Amino acid sequence: MKVFCASLLAVGLLGLAGCQTMDTMSEIGASVGVATGSVTPEEAESIRRSGKAIARTFEDFTPRQEYFIGRSVGATLLTTYSVDADEAATRYLNVLGQGLAAAGPRPETYAGYRFAILDSREINAFAAPGGFIFVSRGMLDLCQSEDEVAAVLAHEIAHVAHRHGLAAIKQGRVTSAFAILAAEGARTFGGQDLAELTDAFEGSIRDITTTLMTAGYSRDQERQADAEAVRILSRVGYDPHALVRVLQAMGPKLKPGGRDFARTHPPPDARIRDVSRRIGSGGPRAAGSVRTARFQQALATP
Protein backbone atom coordinates (compact mmCIF):
# COMPACT_ATOMS: atom_id res chain seq x y z
CA MET A 1 0.00 0.00 0.00
CA LYS A 2 2.80 2.43 0.92
CA VAL A 3 4.56 1.48 -2.28
CA PHE A 4 1.40 2.18 -4.25
CA CYS A 5 0.93 5.64 -2.74
CA ALA A 6 4.55 6.55 -3.26
CA SER A 7 4.38 5.58 -6.90
CA LEU A 8 1.14 7.51 -7.47
CA LEU A 9 2.80 10.60 -6.06
CA ALA A 10 5.78 10.06 -8.30
CA VAL A 11 3.62 9.68 -11.40
CA GLY A 12 1.68 12.77 -10.37
CA LEU A 13 4.83 14.87 -10.05
CA LEU A 14 6.12 13.59 -13.31
CA GLY A 15 2.81 14.37 -14.97
CA LEU A 16 3.48 18.04 -14.27
CA ALA A 17 6.79 17.96 -16.05
CA GLY A 18 5.14 17.53 -19.41
CA CYS A 19 5.51 15.54 -22.55
CA GLN A 20 9.29 15.39 -22.75
CA THR A 21 9.51 13.68 -19.42
CA MET A 22 6.70 11.33 -20.37
CA ASP A 23 8.70 10.36 -23.42
CA THR A 24 11.78 9.71 -21.32
CA MET A 25 9.78 7.92 -18.65
CA SER A 26 8.18 5.66 -21.22
CA GLU A 27 11.54 4.77 -22.63
CA ILE A 28 13.11 4.20 -19.25
CA GLY A 29 10.13 2.31 -17.95
CA ALA A 30 10.00 0.18 -21.03
CA SER A 31 13.75 -0.39 -20.99
CA VAL A 32 13.77 -1.38 -17.37
CA GLY A 33 10.73 -3.52 -17.86
CA VAL A 34 12.42 -5.46 -20.61
CA ALA A 35 15.67 -5.68 -18.65
CA THR A 36 13.93 -7.07 -15.60
CA GLY A 37 11.79 -9.40 -17.68
CA SER A 38 8.52 -8.04 -16.39
CA VAL A 39 7.19 -7.04 -19.83
CA THR A 40 7.56 -8.52 -23.25
CA PRO A 41 9.33 -6.51 -25.95
CA GLU A 42 5.97 -6.00 -27.66
CA GLU A 43 4.47 -4.48 -24.54
CA ALA A 44 7.57 -2.37 -24.11
CA GLU A 45 7.20 -1.00 -27.61
CA SER A 46 3.56 -0.23 -27.02
CA ILE A 47 4.51 1.71 -23.91
CA ARG A 48 7.17 3.64 -25.78
CA ARG A 49 4.79 4.60 -28.56
CA SER A 50 1.99 5.72 -26.28
CA GLY A 51 4.35 8.23 -24.68
CA LYS A 52 5.20 9.96 -27.94
CA ALA A 53 3.42 12.78 -29.71
CA ILE A 54 1.19 11.70 -32.57
CA ALA A 55 1.66 14.53 -35.08
CA ARG A 56 4.33 13.57 -37.59
CA THR A 57 5.82 15.32 -40.58
CA PHE A 58 8.33 14.34 -43.24
CA GLU A 59 11.04 15.57 -40.86
CA ASP A 60 10.29 12.61 -38.59
CA PHE A 61 11.57 10.08 -41.10
CA THR A 62 14.81 8.66 -39.78
CA PRO A 63 17.88 8.65 -42.04
CA ARG A 64 17.36 4.93 -42.56
CA GLN A 65 13.76 5.42 -43.69
CA GLU A 66 14.89 8.29 -45.90
CA TYR A 67 17.47 5.94 -47.44
CA PHE A 68 14.83 3.42 -48.46
CA ILE A 69 12.65 6.15 -49.87
CA GLY A 70 15.63 7.48 -51.82
CA ARG A 71 16.50 4.07 -53.23
CA SER A 72 13.04 3.62 -54.66
CA VAL A 73 13.00 7.16 -56.04
CA GLY A 74 16.34 6.47 -57.70
CA ALA A 75 15.17 3.15 -59.08
CA THR A 76 12.07 4.84 -60.50
CA LEU A 77 14.17 7.54 -62.16
CA LEU A 78 16.22 4.78 -63.73
CA THR A 79 13.18 3.42 -65.52
CA THR A 80 13.32 6.61 -67.61
CA TYR A 81 17.07 7.15 -67.78
CA SER A 82 20.02 4.79 -68.03
CA VAL A 83 23.31 5.15 -66.24
CA ASP A 84 26.49 6.09 -68.11
CA ALA A 85 28.97 3.33 -67.38
CA ASP A 86 32.09 5.54 -67.64
CA GLU A 87 33.95 4.43 -64.51
CA ALA A 88 36.60 7.13 -64.47
CA ALA A 89 34.06 9.92 -64.84
CA THR A 90 31.82 8.34 -62.20
CA ARG A 91 34.65 7.96 -59.73
CA TYR A 92 35.71 11.58 -60.31
CA LEU A 93 32.17 12.75 -59.58
CA ASN A 94 32.09 10.71 -56.38
CA VAL A 95 35.40 11.92 -54.99
CA LEU A 96 34.44 15.50 -55.80
CA GLY A 97 30.85 15.16 -54.62
CA GLN A 98 31.58 13.37 -51.36
CA GLY A 99 34.14 16.03 -50.49
CA LEU A 100 31.55 18.73 -51.07
CA ALA A 101 28.90 16.88 -49.08
CA ALA A 102 31.28 16.56 -46.14
CA ALA A 103 31.47 20.36 -46.04
CA GLY A 104 27.69 20.78 -46.17
CA PRO A 105 25.12 21.23 -43.38
CA ARG A 106 24.16 17.53 -43.32
CA PRO A 107 27.29 15.58 -44.17
CA GLU A 108 26.00 12.26 -42.86
CA THR A 109 23.06 10.43 -44.37
CA TYR A 110 22.33 6.77 -43.85
CA ALA A 111 24.44 5.43 -46.72
CA GLY A 112 26.17 8.65 -47.70
CA TYR A 113 26.07 10.76 -50.84
CA ARG A 114 26.47 8.75 -54.05
CA PHE A 115 26.72 10.05 -57.59
CA ALA A 116 25.96 8.58 -60.99
CA ILE A 117 25.95 9.97 -64.51
CA LEU A 118 22.84 9.63 -66.64
CA ASP A 119 23.37 8.73 -70.26
CA SER A 120 21.33 11.61 -71.68
CA ARG A 121 22.08 14.83 -73.55
CA GLU A 122 19.29 16.65 -71.68
CA ILE A 123 20.42 19.21 -69.15
CA ASN A 124 19.25 17.56 -65.96
CA ALA A 125 20.16 16.58 -62.44
CA PHE A 126 18.12 14.73 -59.79
CA ALA A 127 18.69 14.44 -56.08
CA ALA A 128 16.89 11.52 -54.43
CA PRO A 129 16.41 11.56 -50.65
CA GLY A 130 19.32 10.16 -48.70
CA GLY A 131 21.88 11.39 -51.21
CA PHE A 132 21.51 9.42 -54.45
CA ILE A 133 22.39 12.13 -56.97
CA PHE A 134 22.13 11.75 -60.75
CA VAL A 135 23.64 14.21 -63.22
CA SER A 136 23.12 13.97 -66.98
CA ARG A 137 25.91 14.05 -69.55
CA GLY A 138 24.17 17.06 -71.01
CA MET A 139 24.62 18.92 -67.73
CA LEU A 140 28.27 17.87 -67.43
CA ASP A 141 28.95 18.97 -71.01
CA LEU A 142 27.91 22.49 -69.99
CA CYS A 143 30.63 22.60 -67.37
CA GLN A 144 33.94 24.11 -68.44
CA SER A 145 35.83 23.44 -65.23
CA GLU A 146 35.90 21.36 -62.07
CA ASP A 147 34.56 24.38 -60.19
CA GLU A 148 31.47 24.35 -62.39
CA VAL A 149 30.92 20.62 -61.86
CA ALA A 150 31.32 21.30 -58.15
CA ALA A 151 28.66 24.00 -58.40
CA VAL A 152 26.16 21.60 -59.98
CA LEU A 153 26.87 18.92 -57.39
CA ALA A 154 26.77 21.37 -54.48
CA HIS A 155 23.31 22.50 -55.54
CA GLU A 156 22.00 18.92 -55.61
CA ILE A 157 23.70 18.12 -52.30
CA ALA A 158 21.91 21.12 -50.82
CA HIS A 159 18.51 19.74 -51.91
CA VAL A 160 19.31 16.48 -50.10
CA ALA A 161 20.73 18.18 -47.02
CA HIS A 162 17.58 20.28 -46.64
CA ARG A 163 15.26 17.32 -47.32
CA HIS A 164 13.49 19.11 -50.18
CA GLY A 165 12.66 15.75 -51.78
CA LEU A 166 11.04 14.39 -48.62
CA ALA A 167 9.07 17.62 -48.25
CA ALA A 168 7.30 16.73 -51.50
CA ILE A 169 5.57 13.80 -49.83
CA LYS A 170 1.93 14.66 -49.25
CA GLN A 171 1.17 15.01 -45.54
CA GLY A 172 -1.64 12.44 -45.74
CA ARG A 173 0.84 9.74 -46.72
CA VAL A 174 3.23 10.70 -43.90
CA THR A 175 0.38 10.49 -41.40
CA SER A 176 -0.73 7.08 -42.76
CA ALA A 177 2.76 5.69 -42.61
CA PHE A 178 3.42 6.75 -39.03
CA ALA A 179 -0.02 5.64 -37.91
CA ILE A 180 0.72 2.14 -39.14
CA LEU A 181 4.11 2.19 -37.45
CA ALA A 182 2.56 3.32 -34.20
CA ALA A 183 -0.07 0.59 -34.20
CA GLU A 184 0.20 -1.35 -31.02
CA GLY A 185 1.84 -4.73 -31.20
CA ALA A 186 3.18 -3.88 -34.65
CA ARG A 187 6.60 -5.32 -34.07
CA THR A 188 6.21 -7.52 -37.08
CA PHE A 189 3.69 -6.50 -39.70
CA GLY A 190 0.69 -8.50 -40.65
CA GLY A 191 -0.23 -8.73 -44.33
CA GLN A 192 -2.75 -5.90 -44.20
CA ASP A 193 -0.41 -3.50 -42.37
CA LEU A 194 2.41 -4.23 -44.79
CA ALA A 195 0.14 -3.72 -47.78
CA GLU A 196 -1.02 -0.35 -46.47
CA LEU A 197 2.50 0.68 -45.64
CA THR A 198 3.62 -0.26 -49.14
CA ASP A 199 0.78 1.83 -50.60
CA ALA A 200 1.87 4.82 -48.50
CA PHE A 201 5.43 4.17 -49.60
CA GLU A 202 4.52 3.98 -53.29
CA GLY A 203 2.50 7.15 -53.02
CA SER A 204 5.47 8.86 -51.39
CA ILE A 205 7.77 7.76 -54.19
CA ARG A 206 5.30 9.10 -56.76
CA ASP A 207 5.03 12.44 -54.96
CA ILE A 208 8.80 12.85 -55.02
CA THR A 209 9.42 11.74 -58.60
CA THR A 210 6.65 14.08 -59.77
CA THR A 211 8.45 16.95 -58.07
CA LEU A 212 11.83 15.94 -59.44
CA MET A 213 10.75 15.31 -63.01
CA THR A 214 7.71 17.47 -63.62
CA ALA A 215 6.67 20.06 -61.09
CA GLY A 216 10.03 21.06 -59.65
CA TYR A 217 10.81 22.35 -56.18
CA SER A 218 9.38 25.66 -54.92
CA ARG A 219 11.18 28.90 -55.66
CA ASP A 220 12.14 29.19 -52.01
CA GLN A 221 13.67 25.74 -52.07
CA GLU A 222 15.64 26.53 -55.21
CA ARG A 223 16.85 29.76 -53.66
CA GLN A 224 17.86 27.90 -50.53
CA ALA A 225 19.74 25.30 -52.59
CA ASP A 226 21.59 27.97 -54.57
CA ALA A 227 22.52 29.83 -51.37
CA GLU A 228 23.73 26.62 -49.73
CA ALA A 229 25.70 25.70 -52.85
CA VAL A 230 27.54 29.04 -52.68
CA ARG A 231 28.36 28.37 -49.02
CA ILE A 232 29.63 24.85 -49.72
CA LEU A 233 31.75 25.95 -52.68
CA SER A 234 33.36 28.74 -50.66
CA ARG A 235 34.02 26.51 -47.68
CA VAL A 236 35.84 23.92 -49.77
CA GLY A 237 37.76 26.51 -51.77
CA TYR A 238 35.92 26.47 -55.10
CA ASP A 239 34.97 29.65 -56.89
CA PRO A 240 31.30 30.36 -56.12
CA HIS A 241 31.05 32.33 -59.37
CA ALA A 242 31.17 28.94 -61.07
CA LEU A 243 27.49 28.55 -60.21
CA VAL A 244 26.73 31.77 -62.06
CA ARG A 245 28.72 30.57 -65.06
CA VAL A 246 26.84 27.26 -65.22
CA LEU A 247 23.51 29.09 -65.00
CA GLN A 248 24.60 31.45 -67.76
CA ALA A 249 25.65 28.54 -69.97
CA MET A 250 22.36 26.78 -69.26
CA GLY A 251 20.05 29.60 -70.33
CA PRO A 252 20.36 29.41 -74.11
CA LYS A 253 20.44 25.61 -74.15
CA LEU A 254 17.29 24.78 -72.18
CA LYS A 255 14.35 23.49 -74.18
CA PRO A 256 11.00 25.04 -73.18
CA GLY A 257 8.40 22.30 -73.22
CA GLY A 258 11.11 19.68 -72.81
CA ARG A 259 12.06 17.46 -69.89
CA ASP A 260 15.10 19.38 -68.76
CA PHE A 261 15.68 22.07 -66.17
CA ALA A 262 13.37 24.39 -68.13
CA ARG A 263 10.48 22.35 -66.85
CA THR A 264 11.47 22.05 -63.23
CA HIS A 265 13.53 25.12 -62.34
CA PRO A 266 13.11 28.90 -62.25
CA PRO A 267 14.67 30.61 -65.29
CA PRO A 268 18.46 30.90 -64.97
CA ASP A 269 18.35 34.72 -65.05
CA ALA A 270 16.38 34.91 -61.83
CA ARG A 271 18.74 32.46 -60.16
CA ILE A 272 21.80 34.34 -61.44
CA ARG A 273 20.55 37.57 -59.89
CA ASP A 274 20.01 35.93 -56.50
CA VAL A 275 23.29 34.06 -56.52
CA SER A 276 25.36 37.07 -57.65
CA ARG A 277 23.91 39.14 -54.84
CA ARG A 278 24.86 36.44 -52.40
CA ILE A 279 28.44 36.08 -53.59
CA GLY A 280 28.97 39.82 -53.57
CA SER A 281 32.30 41.34 -54.43
CA GLY A 282 35.58 39.49 -54.46
CA GLY A 283 37.21 38.20 -57.57
CA PRO A 284 37.10 34.61 -58.78
CA ARG A 285 39.93 32.35 -57.59
CA ALA A 286 42.27 30.62 -59.99
CA ALA A 287 41.80 26.89 -60.43
CA GLY A 288 45.36 25.70 -60.88
CA SER A 289 46.75 23.22 -63.33
CA VAL A 290 46.04 19.98 -61.43
CA ARG A 291 42.36 20.73 -61.10
CA THR A 292 42.11 21.73 -64.76
CA ALA A 293 43.95 18.65 -65.97
CA ARG A 294 41.97 16.15 -63.94
CA PHE A 295 38.67 17.75 -64.96
CA GLN A 296 39.58 17.42 -68.62
CA GLN A 297 40.79 13.88 -68.23
CA ALA A 298 37.75 12.66 -66.33
CA LEU A 299 35.03 14.30 -68.37
CA ALA A 300 36.57 14.60 -71.84
CA THR A 301 33.87 13.75 -74.33
CA PRO A 302 35.18 11.08 -76.70
Next chain:
Amino acid sequence: MRAYWIIATLIALTVPTVQADIVQVREAVIRDRPSFLGKVVGQATFGEALRPRSTRGPWVQVSRDGGGLGWVHRSALTRREVVFVSGEETVSSSVSSDELALAGKGFSQEVEARFRARHGDAGFKQLDRMEELEISPEEQHTFFKQGGLVPKTGRQP
Protein backbone atom coordinates in the same frame (compact mmCIF):
# COMPACT_ATOMS: atom_id res chain seq x y z
CA MET B 1 0.37 -4.65 -15.54
CA ARG B 2 -0.14 -2.34 -12.55
CA ALA B 3 2.73 -3.96 -10.73
CA TYR B 4 4.89 -3.16 -13.72
CA TRP B 5 4.08 0.57 -13.49
CA ILE B 6 4.82 0.67 -9.79
CA ILE B 7 8.14 -1.06 -10.21
CA ALA B 8 9.07 0.95 -13.29
CA THR B 9 8.25 4.26 -11.64
CA LEU B 10 10.23 3.50 -8.51
CA ILE B 11 13.18 2.17 -10.43
CA ALA B 12 13.06 5.10 -12.84
CA LEU B 13 13.21 7.51 -9.94
CA THR B 14 16.32 5.93 -8.59
CA VAL B 15 18.16 4.46 -11.56
CA PRO B 16 20.59 6.91 -13.13
CA THR B 17 20.22 7.66 -16.80
CA VAL B 18 22.68 9.20 -19.18
CA GLN B 19 22.51 10.96 -22.46
CA ALA B 20 23.81 8.83 -25.26
CA ASP B 21 24.22 9.72 -28.87
CA ILE B 22 23.12 6.77 -30.94
CA VAL B 23 24.49 6.37 -34.44
CA GLN B 24 21.60 6.66 -36.92
CA VAL B 25 23.57 6.19 -40.13
CA ARG B 26 25.21 3.08 -41.51
CA GLU B 27 28.73 4.27 -40.66
CA ALA B 28 29.44 7.50 -38.81
CA VAL B 29 32.76 9.17 -39.49
CA ILE B 30 34.86 10.02 -36.45
CA ARG B 31 37.42 12.81 -36.87
CA ASP B 32 40.28 14.08 -34.76
CA ARG B 33 38.87 17.61 -34.65
CA PRO B 34 35.50 19.34 -35.16
CA SER B 35 35.86 20.07 -38.86
CA PHE B 36 35.20 18.29 -42.12
CA LEU B 37 38.92 18.69 -42.68
CA GLY B 38 39.74 16.76 -39.52
CA LYS B 39 41.57 13.48 -40.01
CA VAL B 40 39.34 10.41 -40.01
CA VAL B 41 40.31 8.34 -36.97
CA GLY B 42 37.55 5.76 -37.00
CA GLN B 43 33.95 4.85 -37.68
CA ALA B 44 30.96 4.02 -35.54
CA THR B 45 28.22 1.73 -36.75
CA PHE B 46 24.45 2.00 -36.85
CA GLY B 47 22.95 1.60 -33.39
CA GLU B 48 26.22 2.13 -31.54
CA ALA B 49 25.87 4.28 -28.42
CA LEU B 50 28.42 7.04 -27.90
CA ARG B 51 28.85 9.22 -24.81
CA PRO B 52 28.78 12.93 -25.67
CA ARG B 53 31.49 14.90 -23.86
CA SER B 54 31.27 18.33 -25.41
CA THR B 55 30.05 20.08 -28.52
CA ARG B 56 31.36 22.67 -30.91
CA GLY B 57 28.85 23.96 -33.42
CA PRO B 58 27.33 20.93 -35.15
CA TRP B 59 30.12 18.62 -33.92
CA VAL B 60 29.94 16.35 -30.88
CA GLN B 61 32.98 15.05 -29.08
CA VAL B 62 32.28 11.47 -28.10
CA SER B 63 33.95 8.70 -26.24
CA ARG B 64 33.75 5.18 -27.51
CA ASP B 65 33.92 1.69 -26.10
CA GLY B 66 37.57 0.87 -25.59
CA GLY B 67 38.44 4.48 -24.83
CA GLY B 68 39.45 7.25 -27.14
CA LEU B 69 37.77 10.48 -28.05
CA GLY B 70 36.75 11.80 -31.42
CA TRP B 71 34.39 14.19 -33.13
CA VAL B 72 31.22 13.15 -34.94
CA HIS B 73 28.88 15.44 -36.86
CA ARG B 74 25.50 15.58 -35.17
CA SER B 75 23.74 14.60 -38.42
CA ALA B 76 25.01 11.08 -37.75
CA LEU B 77 23.56 10.95 -34.25
CA THR B 78 20.27 10.86 -32.41
CA ARG B 79 20.18 11.68 -28.71
CA ARG B 80 18.53 9.36 -26.23
CA GLU B 81 18.23 8.92 -22.50
CA VAL B 82 19.37 5.42 -21.75
CA VAL B 83 19.57 3.40 -18.60
CA PHE B 84 23.06 3.58 -17.16
CA VAL B 85 24.34 0.13 -16.51
CA SER B 86 25.97 0.52 -13.12
CA GLY B 87 29.58 -0.45 -12.70
CA GLU B 88 30.36 0.10 -16.36
CA GLU B 89 31.71 3.23 -17.95
CA THR B 90 30.16 2.38 -21.27
CA VAL B 91 26.48 2.72 -21.98
CA SER B 92 24.32 -0.23 -22.78
CA SER B 93 23.16 0.24 -26.33
CA SER B 94 20.87 -2.73 -26.81
CA VAL B 95 17.66 -0.94 -25.92
CA SER B 96 18.27 2.01 -28.20
CA SER B 97 19.31 -0.24 -31.05
CA ASP B 98 15.99 -2.02 -30.70
CA GLU B 99 14.15 1.24 -30.84
CA LEU B 100 16.12 2.38 -33.84
CA ALA B 101 15.47 -0.90 -35.59
CA LEU B 102 11.79 -0.64 -34.83
CA ALA B 103 11.62 2.95 -35.98
CA GLY B 104 13.21 1.84 -39.20
CA LYS B 105 10.82 -1.05 -39.52
CA GLY B 106 8.34 0.90 -41.57
CA PHE B 107 9.95 2.16 -44.72
CA SER B 108 12.62 -0.47 -44.72
CA GLN B 109 13.76 -3.68 -46.29
CA GLU B 110 10.33 -5.30 -46.20
CA VAL B 111 8.64 -2.43 -47.95
CA GLU B 112 11.39 -2.17 -50.55
CA ALA B 113 11.00 -5.87 -51.27
CA ARG B 114 7.29 -5.41 -51.91
CA PHE B 115 7.96 -2.34 -54.05
CA ARG B 116 10.48 -4.28 -56.12
CA ALA B 117 8.02 -7.14 -56.51
CA ARG B 118 5.56 -4.67 -58.01
CA HIS B 119 7.98 -2.53 -60.04
CA GLY B 120 11.02 -4.59 -60.94
CA ASP B 121 14.61 -4.94 -59.85
CA ALA B 122 16.65 -3.24 -62.53
CA GLY B 123 17.07 0.25 -61.09
CA PHE B 124 17.86 -1.19 -57.69
CA LYS B 125 20.82 -3.10 -59.03
CA GLN B 126 22.23 0.19 -60.30
CA LEU B 127 21.74 1.70 -56.89
CA ASP B 128 23.55 -1.22 -55.29
CA ARG B 129 26.46 -0.47 -57.61
CA MET B 130 26.39 3.18 -56.60
CA GLU B 131 26.61 2.14 -52.97
CA GLU B 132 29.49 -0.22 -53.60
CA LEU B 133 31.81 2.52 -54.85
CA GLU B 134 34.10 3.36 -51.94
CA ILE B 135 36.32 6.41 -51.73
CA SER B 136 38.89 6.18 -48.92
CA PRO B 137 39.58 9.15 -46.63
CA GLU B 138 43.13 9.19 -48.03
CA GLU B 139 41.88 9.49 -51.60
CA GLN B 140 39.54 12.28 -50.50
CA HIS B 141 42.29 14.12 -48.73
CA THR B 142 44.68 13.82 -51.68
CA PHE B 143 41.99 15.10 -54.05
CA PHE B 144 41.48 18.20 -51.91
CA LYS B 145 45.16 18.81 -51.44
CA GLN B 146 46.23 18.35 -55.06
CA GLY B 147 43.38 20.54 -56.20
CA GLY B 148 44.64 23.35 -54.02
CA LEU B 149 41.43 23.19 -52.03
CA VAL B 150 42.48 22.75 -48.43
CA PRO B 151 42.41 26.20 -46.82
CA LYS B 152 45.98 27.33 -46.34
CA THR B 153 45.37 29.35 -43.21
CA GLY B 154 44.51 26.36 -41.05
CA ARG B 155 41.50 28.30 -39.78
CA GLN B 156 38.59 26.03 -38.79
CA PRO B 157 35.96 26.37 -41.54
